[in-house]
């Protein structure tokens with residue numbers, strides 16, 4: 001593939017309902033869509049950054065800067081044999097995994113379209129449908145949370161994840177368990193606790209949770225290993241795993257028993273697959289997280305989640321979980337059995353809605369070889 005042209009778009013899209021985590025409440029989604037043209041074929045990817053450095057240190061502005069000034073020059077005019085090599089091509093730039101992910105995903109879409117296969121197939125996906133879970137934000141009241149969870153269960157979601165923070169944890173989980181004793185349930189703290197809270201977290205053991213996600217610092221691996229020894233519930237790492245080396249360290253140390261792999265967080269699909277492979281060799285289950293991606297990033301998440309080691313329902317929900325109108329056609333829909341179909345058409349297997357994307361775009365820049 002000779003990379004001829006790259007386009008960056010900063011888009012802003014409203015959320016149907018606010019999404020609150022321990023790091024704050026969001027009402028809308030600011031993200032970057034990337035389009036790459038190679039040999040006349042167009043491909044799409046998403047850098048799922050935010051307006052501020054809340055979940056990740058990256059933001060719309062840092063990603064745009066690193067893409068425009070460093071990553072695009074490394075790719076433009078270059079011959080790349082396979083999308084699987086793109087991450088290595090960008091290796092001179094340290095970190096900035098979200099900035100890299102959008103470009104890399106777009107190349108997977110190009111390569112798959114050139115070959116007339118789906119991104120899922122090109123990656124080695126084996127599942128025609130993925131099991132879908134839902135992540136539920138912190139609400140103003142417990143009644144509101146119960147009502148939202150009830151709605152998602154009625155739609156068929158296979159697993160419920162609720163966001164927790166000190167003061168919105170044990171009582172919330174107790175209430176959920178009283179109402180739904182057997183529903184697959186887990187919690188995500190987004191780094192809201194410290195080791196001093198170990199007892200409070202151990203109080204969650206009695207509720208049979210699938211896992212507790214990222215309770216300690218966003219950049220910690222070691223202290224999670226100390227915490228895991230004090231808990232029956234498996235820990236799952238999210239924020240602190242950016243590379244296969246991080247994943248290996250976490251598994252060797254016993255910092256977690258499950259890993260949430262998000263292509264956006266680890267620099268794209270090839271790195272996600274490497275972490276998947278490493279976990280699979282060790283019999284460690286993985287699942288695909290979400291960063292409230294619009295349809296483009298969502299399509300890549302669906303594709304990677306079709307790999308054999310993604311054995312747990314993830315946070316890849318239907319488009320209408322977050323958006324009134326998604327940027328792809330058709331939008332991702334939840335089947336009655338709580339699954340989402342893996343598109344079988346070429347590339348990401350869905351069509352971008354250019355007119356709608358144009359209306360959401362607040363900045364655009366084109367680079368040509």
Ligand code: NPQ
Pocket residue numbers: 019021026029050055135188190238289290291292315
């Ligand atoms: C997580 N995602 O697993 C993240 C947190 C996250 C689906 O729970 C805007 C608003 C961007 C909220 C990025 C889910 C966000 C966001 C990430 C939440 O930790």
Ligand code: MG
Pocket residue numbers: 188190213214238239260289
């Ligand atoms: Mg998380």
